[in-house]
Amino acid sequence: MSGNDSFDFDLITLGAGSGGVAASRRAATLGARVAIVEGSRVGGTCVIRGCVPKKLMMYAAQLGDAINEARGYGWAVEAARFDMAPWAAQKAAETRRLEGVYRQNLAGSGVKVIDGWGRLDGPNTVVVGEQRLTARHVLIATGARPVRDSIEGIGDCATSDEVLDLEALPDEVAVIGAGYIGVEFASILARLGAKVHLFYRDRQPLRGFDEDLRTRAAQSLEAAGVVLHAGQAPQRVQRQDSGFELHMAGGLTHRFPFVLNATGRRPHTEGLGLETVGLTVDKRGAVPVNERFETPAAGIHAIGDVTNRLNLTPAAIAEGRAWAESLFGPTPRTLDLGRVATAVFTLPPLGTIGPTEAQALKDGHALKVFEADFRPMKQTFIGGAERSYMKLLVDADTDRVLAVHMLGADAPEIVQSLAVALTCGATKAQFDRTLAVHPTSAEEFVLMREPTRVLPAAARSGAA
Numbered sequence: 328m329s330g331n332d333s334f335d336f337d338l339i340t341l342g343a344g345s346g347g348v349a350a351s352r353r354a355a356t357l358g359a360r361v362a363i364v365e366g367s368r369v370g371g372t373c374v375i376r377g378c379v380p381k382k383l384m385m386y387a388a389q390l391g392d393a394i395n396e397a398r399g400y401g402w403a404v405e406a407a408r409f410d411m412a413p414w415a416a417q418k419a420a421e422t423r424r425l426e427g428v429y430r431q432n433l434a435g436s437g438v439k440v441i442d443g444w445g446r447l448d449g450p451n452t453v454v455v456g457e458q459r460l461t462a463r464h465v466l467i468a469t470g471a472r473p474v475r476d477s478i479e480g481i482g483d484c485a486t487s488d489e490v491l492d493l494e495a496l497p498d499e500v501a502v503i504g505a506g507y508i509g510v511e512f513a514s515i516l517a518r519l520g521a522k523v524h525l526f527y528r529d530r531q532p533l534r535g536f537d538e539d540l541r542t543r544a545a546q547s548l549e550a551a552g553v554v555l556h557a558g559q560a561p562q563r564v565q566r567q568d569s570g571f572e573l574h575m576a577g578g579l580t581h582r583f584p585f586v587l588n589a590t591g592r593r594p595h596t597e598g599l600g601l602e603t604v605g606l607t608v609d610k611r612g613a614v615p616v617n618e619r620f621e622t623p624a625a626g627i628h629a630i631g632d633v634t635n636r637l638n639l640t641p642a643a644i645a646e647g648r649a650w651a652e653s654l655f656g657p658t659p660r661t662l663d664l665g666r667v668a669t670a671v672f673t674l675p676p677l678g679t680i681g682p683t684e685a686q687a688l689k690d691g692h693a694l695k696v697f698e699a700d701f702r703p704m705k706q707t708f709i710g711g712a713e714r715s716y717m718k719l720l721v722d723a724d725t726d727r728v729l730a731v732h733m734l735g736a737d738a739p740e741i742v743q744s745l746a747v748a749l750t751c752g753a754t755k756a757q758f759d760r761t762l763a764v765h766p767t768s769a770e771e772f773v774l775m776r777e778p779t780r781v782l783p784a785a786a787r788s789g790a791a
């Protein structure tokens with residue numbers, strides 16, 4: 328890429344999160360002169376206040392389970408108690424370490440890091456504090472932030488940002504919203520020892536996931552001691568001297584010392600100066616882009632959560648790399664995010680790839696549904712109640728495996744591997760020809776012989 332010397336940079340990226348870092352490094356590797364602007368901490372949501380610290384908190388919770396299970400395996404274990412302060416100190420050190428690695432990697436790729444909040448100021452121009460910089464291309468990769476106005480008064484409650492920075496575990500927690508963040512933290516906080524109440528509007532948590540997973544996710548949350556308030560969300564939240572009052576429909580109130588607002592996230596575009604380049608956000612607050620990540624404003628592009636499409640770290644990274652390679656590399660390429668594996672890090676966790684059963688039927692597939700529901704060997708040995716559920720959706724006409732859904736120990740790891748097979752277009756016959764690794768839970772996926780049900784396509788049968 329030959330630089331245009333009338334600009335300070337070929338590319339200025341706004342936001343050093345998963346997408347911005349990936350795009351900037353790839354562009355620099357391809358010869359572009361790149362600067363990245365970060366107002367908070369390099370690494371962004373995933374590294375500093377998302378996937379990474381969340382998973383570290385999940386590991387802490389999982390170890391609590393392991394200590395209990397150890398007794399059943401013959402270990403003499405003293406009474407164990409979780410203290411959040413040492414975890415918090417270690418978590419802070421780990422995110423600092425990772426931030427350092429990210430800064431080093433950016434420098435190693437030749438990307439200049441500019442600390443400060445950036446804003447657009449007309450075409451090709453970014454202002455950071457006193458600095459006024461120009462670039463041929465600007466990439467908006469500013470991510471998303473928790474919604475703080477979904478319910479009257481909820482802005483005073485903690486979000487996942489604050490929960491991940493807690494130094495002491497609250498005794499009792501109300502979680503409002505049962506999407507990814509709501510169920511992950513409900514599960515993790517309960518396993519760490521808090522009394523958790525989960526409030527959500529739908530009849531099951533995790534709207535959008537396969538119904539069989541949703542049902543079992545609800546059961547396993549209950550088994551972890553979470554009190555489920557299905558079909559109930561507060562209409563107003565009121566801060567009190569100590570804690571919060573949740574005002575429900577019908578005049579009922581609940582009091583909690585601690586409330587987690589898990590009602591969603593919104594693209595982060597505040598103060599970005601979009602109006603100076605004639606850009607307006609769509610009705611979900613997202614920066615609009617086409618399949619090449621171009622916004623309607625010339626020279627301005629956007630990737631990741633700020634575009635509110637598939638709000639996952641691997642998607643932001645893949646978008647960033649595809650975009651950078653298309654613009655600064657020899658061959659433009661698009662990205663197919665149609666079928667992406669995802670996991671919910673509850674205990675036990677859930678992993679999934681492909682459409683839900685209802686969606687596959689609606690899409691016109693006749694289905695063979697294969698299922699296994701069992702207590703894993705590790706649990707049967709100690710009389711544990713935890714189960715594993717696995718489901719394969721197979722196109723009855725072509726034999727192609729359309730979807731894998733699992734809730735149970737190691738589901739994210741297992742589904743990650745099976746995602747490769749699905750990307751390759753694997754058929755059920757090929758699953759059947761695969762020899763098992765024994766003894767594992769994952770082997771069930773190659774041992775399912777008889778479908779539990781065979782269903783005609785809803786679209787073809789005319790059903791809703």
Ligand SMILES: Cc1cc2nc3c(=O)[nH]c(=O)nc-3n(C[C@H](O)[C@H](O)[C@H](O)COP(=O)(O)OP(=O)(O)OC[C@H]3O[C@@H](n4cnc5c(N)ncnc54)[C@H](O)[C@@H]3O)c2cc1C
Nearest residue numbers: 342344345346366371372377378445470631632638639640
């Ligand atoms: C609690 C939690 C857990 C999650 N767990 C997972 C998980 O397990 N797996 C998964 O795949 N995804 C997970 N996610 C989602 C994942 O973190 C996001 O999809 C991903 O970080 C999006 O990357 P991004 O680059 O688009 O934005 P971000 O990572 O949010 O980065 C945007 C960066 O831009 C900066 N910024 C914003 N405005 C400006 C500005 N004007 N100037 C300069 N800098 C600016 C921000 O400070 C931020 O650092 C989780 C999210 C949360 C909140």
Ligand SMILES: NC(=O)c1ccc[n+]([C@@H]2O[C@H](COP(=O)([O-])OP(=O)(O)OC[C@H]3O[C@@H](n4cnc5c(N)ncnc54)[C@H](O)[C@@H]3O)[C@@H](O)[C@H]2O)c1
Nearest residue numbers: 477504505506507508509560589590591592638639670671
């Ligand atoms: N494991 C992972 O990969 C992971 C983990 C966390 C977050 N994420 C990503 O971050 C995104 C944001 O997560 P999230 O959990 O904040 O959002 P979400 O959209 O998944 O869930 C928000 C929940 O809040 C509910 N809600 C919204 N307004 C409400 C109201 N007024 N009253 C009651 N309930 C209300 C919604 O119905 C929904 O259930 C996710 O969609 C996902 O893309 C991924």
